[in-house]
Amino acid sequence: MTSHSRGARDMDEDDVRTRPGRSSRPRTRTRPAHADAASGLVIGVDRGRYTLRVDDVTVTAMRARELGRKSVVVxxxxxxxxxxxxxxxxxxxxxxxxxxxxxxxxTADDDDPYERVVVANADQLVIVTALADPPPRTGFINRCLVAAYDSGIEPLLCLTKADLATPEEIIETYADLELPVVTCRRDEPPDPLAARLANRMSVLIGHSGVGKSTLVNALVPGTNRAIGVVSGIGKGRHTSTSAVALALPGGGWVIDTPGIRSFGLAHVSPSSLLASFTDLVPGADDCPPSCAHLSAADGCALDAYVAAGHAQPRRLASYRRLLESRSD
Known part of the structure; x- marks a missing residue:
């Protein structure tokens, strides 16, 4: 072990240490190879038990002691x-x-240095937002976009309840990010979304009441995910209580997550987010070390880079809007 401590960026729940009791045997570095082990996909986690798909069989499993405190997630x-x-x-x-x-x-909030893994191996983050009842919350959308870009997961904005309001305004809000968008109505099957999910590992995330469970029930018939109602003040009531991966009839998986009230981004640095804006990345070469990329007054070189015509001003504005959303 090195003499310096690990940074908060690298800390998560796997870093919790425990001191062995006096009667504990010394641990050996040699671990069984388990060459005959089967491969499985974790599709559910509940109180120390894990539901897996092994080939076409649903299997219940527990963690082996040799995994230590390494987290196992959907x-x-x-x-x-x-x-x-x-x-x-x-x-x-x-x-x-x-x-x-x-x-x-x-993270639980923006001051929490400990990261929580939500899901693993997803290649698409579907941000589900209602156009009305409850109204769209762009702050939450921004935070989800930051998390997606930081994780290298492609984002998709899914606008529900298009029979209650039109999507043009919110689509225009994110036009500069070239963010793919699908709209769904309550009186029609979610075929546009289903086409985007085919043969992919997608995770659905959104506030309660936006219609996420309704979408899942339509996408995977027989699932029967609990559907809540929206309160009189426009806030949804939480229905799903744990993440679960569901096999799509046409191939691929959709991971339904519980309604989330907060999405802390303490683990995302300005440089990590910048990596998703490939047209702006070269402009940061002239920035001072640990640049926050917020303004030219602080020494950020991105403004001069954009002014020289190397990138569009709206792209820099979108990047900084997402940066600011980390503390909204």
Whole structure:
């Protein structure tokens, strides 16, 4: 172990340390290879038990002790041993977590240095927002976009209840980001969204009451995710209580997440977000170290880069709007 401490950016729930009791045996570095382990996808987590799909069988499993405090989340690809028959009393063991292609993280709030993994291996973040009842919340959309860009996950804006209000204003708000958008009506099947989800691992996120569970029930018949109502003050009541991955009939997976009241972004740095604005990245070469990229008055070189015609002013404005959203 090095003498310096790890930065807050690298800390998460996997870093919690425990001191072994006096009777604990010394641990060996040699771990079983588990060459005969089966491959599984984590589709549900509930109080220390994990629901997996192993081939076409639904399996219940627990974590092996050798995993330590490494988190296992929905979307993880894992190696599993033991009883994978899927029987009512069968219990398998997760012995290894495969390398993740992406990790969607959030903190409890903007002052919290500890990251929480929401889902693993998603390649698309579907931000579900109602056009009315409740009205759109651009601050939350911005935060979700920041999390998606930081994680390397493609964002998709899904506007629900298009039978109650028109989408033009909010589409225009995000036109400079070239953000793909689909709209859904309550009186029609969500075919435009289904086409975007086919053969992908997508995670749906949104405030309660925006129609997320209604979409899931339409996309995956027989799911019966609980549907809430919107209160008289325009706020949804939480219905889903845990993330779950559901197989789409035409191929691919959709991960439904609980209604989220906050989406902390303490873990996202200005440079991490900038990486998603590839047209602006070269302009940061002349910025001072640890530049916050907020204004030329602070020494940021992005303004001069844009003024020289290397990028569009609206792109810099959108980047800074997302930067500011981290503390809205």
């Amino acid at each position: 979307g993880d690809q894992v190696a599993v041993v033991g009883d994978v028959s899927g029987g009512p009393d069968a219990l398998a063991r997760i012995v290894r977590i495969q390398e993740r292609s992406s990790v969607l993280r959030r």
